[in-house]
Amino acid sequence: MQHDPSRTSYYVGDEFYQSLVDSYADWQTDDSEITDPALRDTCRMLLDKEARLLDQNRLDDWLTLYVPECLYWVPATPHGGDPRTEIAVCFDDRRRIEDRIYRLQNEYAWSQRPLSRTARLITNVSAFSTKDPDTLMVRSTFLTNEFQAGDKRSYTGWYGHKLGFQNGGWKILVKQVNLIDCDQNLRNLSIIL
Amino acid sequence: MTPDDSFTSGITRPTGAQFDFNELIFEDRVHQSIYTEEAIFREEMRKVFGGVWVYLAHESQIPENDNFVASQLGLRPIIVVRDSTGRIRALYNRCTHRGSTVCRQQQGSAKSFVCPYHGWSYFNSGKISGVPWPDGYADDFSDPKYNLAQVPRVQSYRGFIFGTLNPDMPSLEDYLGGVKKPLDDWLDRHPGGKLSFCDANRLKFNGNWKLLYDNSADGYHVIFSHRSLLAMENRLNEADDEDKGMSYYKSSPDNAPFYVKVFENGHHYKDKRPAVDTSPGGLWAIEGPHPGMEHYEAIIRDKLGDKAGSVLDLASSEPVNINIFPNLHILGNHVQVSQPVSLTETDTTWWGTAVIDDKDELHGCVDAVNALRMRTQESFPNFGELDDLMNFEQIQAGLAGVEDEWVYMHRGLGIPDRIKRDTDGYLIGPPTDEVFLRETMQVYKRLMMNEPNLVIGREIEAAPD
Numbered sequence: 001m002q003h004d005p006s007r008t009s010y011y012v013g014d015e016f017y018q019s020l021v022d023s024y025a026d027w028q029t030d031d032s033e034i035t036d037p038a039l040r041d042t043c044r045m046l047l048d049k050e051a052r053l054l055d056q057n058r059l060d061d062w063l064t065l066y067v068p069e070c071l072y073w074v075p076a077t078p079h080g081g082d083p084r085t086e087i088a089v090c091f092d093d094r095r096r097i098e099d100r101i102y103r104l105q106n107e108y109a110w111s112q113r114p115l116s117r118t119a120r121l122i123t124n125v126s127a128f129s130t131k132d133p134d135t136l137m138v139r140s141t142f143l144t145n146e147f148q149a150g151d152k153r154s155y156t157g158w159y160g161h162k163l164g165f166q167n168g169g170w171k172i173l174v175k176q177v178n179l180i181d182c183d184q185n186l187r188n189l190s191i192i193l
Numbered sequence: 194m195t196p197d198d199s200f201t202s203g204i205t206r207p208t209g210a211q212f213d214f215n216e217l218i219f220e221d222r223v224h225q226s227i228y229t230e231e232a233i234f235r236e237e238m239r240k241v242f243g244g245v246w247v248y249l250a251h252e253s254q255i256p257e258n259d260n261f262v263a264s265q266l267g268l269r270p271i272i273v274v275r276d277s278t279g280r281i282r283a284l285y286n287r288c289t290h291r292g293s294t295v296c297r298q299q300q301g302s303a304k305s306f307v308c309p310y311h312g313w314s315y316f317n318s319g320k321i322s323g324v325p326w327p328d329g330y331a332d333d334f335s336d337p338k339y340n341l342a343q344v345p346r347v348q349s350y351r352g353f354i355f356g357t358l359n360p361d362m363p364s365l366e367d368y369l370g371g372v373k374k375p376l377d378d379w380l381d382r383h384p385g386g387k388l389s390f391c392d393a394n395r396l397k398f399n400g401n402w403k404l405l406y407d408n409s410a411d412g413y414h415v416i417f418s419h420r421s422l423l424a425m426e427n428r429l430n431e432a433d434d435e436d437k438g439m440s441y442y443k444s445s446p447d448n449a450p451f452y453v454k455v456f457e458n459g460h461h462y463k464d465k466r467p468a469v470d471t472s473p474g475g476l477w478a479i480e481g482p483h484p485g486m487e488h489y490e491a492i493i494r495d496k497l498g499d500k501a502g503s504v505l506d507l508a509s510s511e512p513v514n515i516n517i518f519p520n521l522h523i524l525g526n527h528v529q530v531s532q533p534v535s536l537t538e539t540d541t542t543w544w545g546t547a548v549i550d551d552k553d554e555l556h557g558c559v560d561a562v563n564a565l566r567m568r569t570q571e572s573f574p575n576f577g578e579l580d581d582l583m584n585f586e587q588i589q590a591g592l593a594g595v596e597d598e599w600v601y602m603h604r605g606l607g608i609p610d611r612i613k614r615d616t617d618g619y620l621i622g623p624p625t626d627e628v629f630l631r632e633t634m635q636v637y638k639r640l641m642m643n644e645p646n647l648v649i650g651r652e653i654e655a656a657p658d
């Protein structure tokens with residue numbers, strides 16, 4: 001690899017943005033839904049594992065589920081929007097995800113002291129094929145319950161995972177988090193959704 | 194509260210002096226009750242949010258005639274609309290008939306608003322256009338009392354729309370006074386001196402709205418509240434890299450060359466530019482890491498050569514805090530708006546801004562600048578503001594210990610020669626000084642000790658303000 005995406009961000013450019021916008025447009029079609037239970041179960045296992053690692057606060061292990069040039073994206077508009085011209089709730093490339101993890105592990109991140117406890121539910125998992133046999137799109141519905149500073153709250157919506165088949169297994173290329181209240185004022189969203 | 198205290202009818206009545214603000218606000222300290230008393234909050238929604246010019250919306254949110262955007266003036270639901278003749282109005286979102294909101298969308302375009310309950314309809318000027326089966330009424334609805342109520346005074350300053358219900362307020366420009374200069378400077382660093390809004394990081398906290406205003410020019414908290422952010426932004430630095438982000442607050446900021454300045458009417462300004470290199474490319478050099486940074490920097494440098502620095506600076510955070518009382522903050526590239534929700538709940542919306550380059554002053558690089566600028570703007574709301582908001586929530590929690598009555602803001606007070614006046618007569622203090630807070634509290638105290646004369650408009654053709 002020419003550049004280490006943990007240290008520099010060369011991959012987030014016009015081509016990346018265009019491919020992102022294209023791959024998140026009109027992908028949930030009945031024709032492309034995957035009916036093979038084994039493949040769908042593979043996707044479901046990956047999502048379940050991701051939720052478990054996040055609930056266990058194993059953030060470094062969680063990141064190993066992602067390719068090096070990955071994206072964690074929480075749009076601020078219900079349609080996803082175009083991140084080149086719109087602010088997102090979160091738009092983290094590899095380096096910024098590592099920033100986020102670094103900060104969450106820093107004892108002076110007051111919004112996460114004490115650390116939140118979370119319990120995530122993931123359901124309604126549907127996988128969709130793309131033109132590229134080594135790329136899948138997965139839709140799931142999530143409910144993330146959070147206990148933070150004496151208060152219980154929840155986030156809900158649906159995930160759009162873009163998965164790539166690399167080195168004999170499926171990895172996460174992009175995780176899009178569509179909160180049902182993404183365009184509303186949110187209180188202390190400091191956990192990773 | 195009795196129904197007579199209600200301000201939501203659009204007609205306000207004094208509640209009588211329940212609190213003596215001479216006993217609550219002193220030069221060095223304020224009483225905890227201004228953050229914890231429901232009755233004081235209710236008075237603020239009239240005497241501050243209504244009594245002074247309050248920021249409502251930005252013109253880039255309603256670029257065309259018939260565009261509207263939802264807003265609030267205090268707790269009053271407001272539709273800010275550019276009516277069919279192009280005039281910007283702030284209509285009460287309240288049907289004259291029985292009180293229902295007539296517009297339930299956040300933003301859009303409409304020539305008229307129709308109440309979903311009984312179908313009364315209004316032009317977007319606020320004038321009533323019709324009611325179903327009018328022959329059931331003895332009157333003909335030509336009386337302006339049936340028009341939507343509206344904020345009688347709405348004025349813009351360089352795209353920022355404000356409204357007040359108080360006919361005794363000076364003009365908006367006079368109200369802004371000295372803070373116009375830093376606002377002008379902030380706008381004028383962009384091509385054409387203008388910007389457009391491009392969605393927002395929307396946050397909220399369980400605390401009183403003043404906790405946010407108290408923080409807005411506070412240089413004392415930075416290295417403590419934002420300790421994790423400062424560490425994060427500098428974690429990848431090489432030995433010869435410049436310190437990133439707000440590192441100029443480290444060690445002894447009071448000996449650094451930046452300052453806080455206090456204007457009239459509760460406005461203030463933290464100018465951090467003297468602490469950084471502002472020659473072309475200087476701001477970019479201290480930006481922390483952001484998605485796409487190296488990619489777009491390489492393209493812009495390749496294209497523009499030695500002109501690249503000033504263009505990259507437009508994707509960088511401008512090191513100023515411009516605070517316009519009571520609810521508007523310009524910082525970095527953000528337009529941050531605070532909105533009281535209740536005594537102990539406040540929304541704070543960090544509008545992102547994009548560069549507009551009609552005349553190609555950026556030599557074809559505007560899209561790259563904006564793609565970078567979106568990402569630089571997402572950083573602070575994600576990694577800085579959340580820690581402040583937690584601290585505000587924890588102030589609100591701490592203030593429940595009501596017998597411990599006082600909140601202190603006397604840093605800098607009584608130290609000879611620490612606070613000076615500039616040639617315009619405005620107070621200037623070192624970056625960590627609480628002089629901005631003391632002065633704002635005196636403005637607040639005067640407002641709270643006087644009952645303003647608040648009025649609403651109904652007359653559609655009233656002379657423009």
